[in-house]
Amino acid sequence: MANGRVEILKSMVEQNPADAFGRYGLAMEYVNSGDLEAAVGQFQTLLQHNPNYAAGYFHGGQTLEKLGRVDEAKALYRKGIEVTTATGDGHTRSELEGALSLLG
Numbered sequence: 686m687a688n689g690r691v692e693i694l695k696s697m698v699e700q701n702p703a704d705a706f707g708r709y710g711l712a713m714e715y716v717n718s719g720d721l722e723a724a725v726g727q728f729q730t731l732l733q734h735n736p737n738y739a740a741g742y743f744h745g746g747q748t749l750e751k752l753g754r755v756d757e758a759k760a761l762y763r764k765g766i767e768v769t770t771a772t773g774d775g776h777t778r779s780e781l782e783g784a785l786s787l788l789g
Contacts (some may be wrong), residue, residue: 690710690714691711691714691715691718694707694710694711694714695711697710697711698711702730702734703734703735705731705734705735705738708727708730708731708734708735709727709731709738709740709741709744711727712724712727712728712731712741712744712745712748713744715727716744716748721748721751721752722752724748725745725748725749725752728741728744728745728748729745731745732745736768737768737772739765739768739769739772739774739777739778739781740777741765742761742762742764742765742768742769742777742781743762743765743777743780743781743784745761746758746759746761746762746765746781746784747784749761750784750788755788758784758788759785759788762781762782762784762785762788763785765777765778765781766778766781766782766785769781
């Protein structure tokens with residue numbers, strides 16, 4: 686069934702590349718299936734089209750951490766902190782700050 690969800694989500698983003706819901710869902714399906722490189726690519730595209738999509742910074746950073754790409758994760762968390770500060774999303778900002786502090 687997971688493969689079916691991936692195909693549906695791929696179809697959604699092919700029809701509308703800027704669709705945040707479909708793109709985020711596809712990225713998370715890739716994370717859940719263990720295809721972390723594909724997930725990172727989807728998070729990057731998500732944030733290019735939707736730079737205020739706060740969850741993309743957190744989950745994108747988490748995915749980069751899993752890949753051992755700590756410096757990239759830190760940079761993504763920092764960018765997410767900037768964005769969530771500007772948009773007033775204190776909850777996600779605190780999650781991003783916590784994730785960043787764990788990395789030192």
